[in-house]
Amino acid sequence: MKYSDGRRKLQKTHEDLINAKKRLKLSRVKQAKEAKFANERDDLDGKLITTIILILIIVALFEIIS
DSSP, X not given: OHHHHHHHHHHHHHHHHHHXXXXXXXXXXXXXXXXXXXXXXXXHHHHHHHHHHHHHHHHXXXXXXX
16 A cells, blocks of 8 residues: 555656646747747837838938939
8 A cells, every 4th residue: 555655646746747847848938939029029120110210311312302
């Protein structure tokens, strides 16, 4: 009886460790996806600002010329 209780506890601990490892892996994947999304959003914001500045420069040049 004592052996089976110890065996059950060991099995439960093993299952808990496996589940914790899976959760950690999923957490890392989620963090990586969020970081990638944030970087892409920052890149788009940077491109948008650059585009707006270029348009303003072009408009200013046309105003100076005419």
